[in-house]
Amino acid sequence: MTQISATMASSSGSGGAHGDVEATIASPLPEQAAYPSPLMGWLTVAILFLLYILSLTDRNIMALMVGPIKKDLGLSDLQISLLQGPAFAILFCLCAIPLGMALDRFSRRVVLYLSVTVWSIAAASCGLAGSFAALAMARAGVGAGESGFGTGSYSVVGDSFPPHKVSLAMSVFIMGGVMGAGIVFLFGGPIVAAAMKAGPAVWPVFGLLQPWQQVFIMTGAPGIALAFLVFAFREPPRRRAISAGAGYGEAWAFMREYKPLYLATFVGFGLAYAATIGFQLWTPVYLARVHGWEPGRIGPVIGLAQIGAAAMIPLHGWTVDRLYRRGRRDAHLFWCLLTVLASAPFGIAAFLVSSPWTTVACYWCFMALILSTSSMGPATVQVVTPQYLRGRVSALYVLASGLIAMAGGPAFIGLVTDKLLGDEMKVGLSLVISVFCVLLPAALLFAFGRASMRRAHEAIA
Known part of the structure; x- marks a missing residue:
């Protein structure tokens, strides 16, 4: 759902951006230079954490x-499901x-600054849409911008910490998005x-705006200024040079x-994300339609449940790092296999109970477990991929998992509701059907991999 210029510019001390890029391509960096200080590494995570919160706010x-x-x-x-899913996901x-190549x-x-700005x-432009087509185009722009942020952030965080610490760092970063x-x-x-x-209002320049249009503008516009935060941290250097003509x-x-x-x-992670996103976007709709809850109640209740579940993400990262240090080189897939299987009963029960509060409790349990996958996908890519390939492999990961998750997750629920159940x-x-058709196949793939x-870890160790 997503950096080297800072390090290049600051480490060279002189010369333009072009010279910095040439220096990076021409000269491999020593192993000890590959990771910044812990303070700088966690400052980087903190800034990206904040911007990830912003991105998920604009997305959801x-x-x-x-x-x-x-x-x-x-x-x-x-x-609606097309707007929440494919309209966003295609350009994402x-x-x-191309952004993966640029990042390498x-x-x-x-790249991060331009992504946040875009x-x-x-x-904010979603607030100016007056038709399905116009809103779809604006949502596509959101997807294009967030693509660069996700790919770039994975690359930066992965280069800021050694392998035995990257899962915790990635978990904290991803927690920002989930929060x-x-x-x-x-x-x-x-x-x-x-x-x-308050109802419709007339805004200067924009004219008459419906309430939902006003909300889009109010939540989207602040990111234009917050984009400058990416220049507050230095980039981690690369350890191995890449050829100027390197492609995929x-x-x-x-x-x-x-x-x-x-x-x-x-x-596998794409399917897990599809199930997660489907629950995040359609559980509020379920509470409104079936139990008659208003946005003023749904928002705080689901918000607190989501934040409480997100707070568990670093625990997943700590657990995987601990397993990894003890020699379990498949720790990331092993842990996600366990948590996905454990989450399924809660995902099913949430929509078979009669009490909305029991639904919320089951939703929290489901999210607290399934969100292990939110950081383990990017962390897996960083751990098993040579550093000089991480930008491009991360881009392919975002492409594949994002297309499955954001195009398939919301659209699957809307399609089943409209066309199958009617x-x-x-x-x-x-949502129950999505657990069987989307989530459980992910567990099988984790076991398969x-x-x-x-083997991959042994080859690059």
């Missing part, structure tokens, strides 16, 4: 405004390829409720040697 605020948007634009559940995934060659901080402008999904509900719910109560052939060749591992990483009140049953992960 729409989940609290499904009803008003459907009414004003005359949309169906399937169209397609932009990952040029300044990652500049998605913030696009998120962003919670914060959008916690604070977004009251904001949406207040905007709905070298990355593909490496991944072909370990097909089960990368199938589990790209497709009743919007059965959205809970659609474990031996290959052990």
Whole structure:
């Protein structure tokens, strides 16, 4: 759902960006220079953590405004799911390829700055949309911007910590994104409720805006200024030079040697994310339709549940790092296999119980377990991929897992509800079906990839 220029510029002490890039390409850096100080590493994580919260806010605020948007634009559940999924995911995934090449060659901080700026402008532009097509185009812009942020952030965090510490660092970073999904509900719910109560308003320049349009602008615009935060940290240097003409052939060749591992990483984590996103975006809709909850209640309750679940992510990272240090080289896939299997009963029970509060409790248990996968996918890529290939392999990971997760997750629920069940009140049953059809196959892939992960680690150790 996502940096080198800073280090290049600061380490050279003189010369332009072009000279810095040439220096990085021409001169491999010694092993001890590969990782910054712990203080700088965690400062980097803290800044990216904050920006990840912002990105998930801009991505998910729409989940609290499904009803008003459907009414004003005359949309169906399937169209809403297309806006939440494919409209965002297509450019998110397609932009990952060229951005991955750029991240292995040029300044990652500049890529991050441009990414945050692009998605913030696009998120605010959602507030100016007056049709399905216009809103879809704006959502595509959000996806394009967030693609560069996710790919670049994975690369920077992975280069900032040694392998036995990267899972915890990646977990803390990813926690920011997951907390962003919670914060959008916690604070977004009251904001949406207040905007709905205030009604349409005339804004200077923009004219008459509906409440949901105002919310898009208010939550999207601040990112234009916050984008400058990426220049507050230095980039970790690369340890091995890359050739100026390097493309994706070298990355593909490496991944072909370990097909089960990368199938589990790209497709398995993509399916796990699809189930997670489906729950995040459609559980609020379920509570509104089936139990009659208003956004002012849904937001804080789901927000707190999401934040509480996100707080468990560093525990997953700590556990995997501990297993890894003890010699379990498939720790990432092993742990995710266990947590995915443990989460499934809670995901099923959440929509079969009669009490909405029991639904929320089951939702929290489900998310606390399934969110182990949110950081273990990027961490797996960093641990088993040679450092000089990480930008490109991370880009391919974002492309594959993002397309499956963001295009498939929300769209699957909308499609099943509209076309298979034919009743919007059965959205809970659609979520149950997603556990069997989307989540459990991910567990099988994690089991399938474990031996290959052990081989890959031995080869690059």
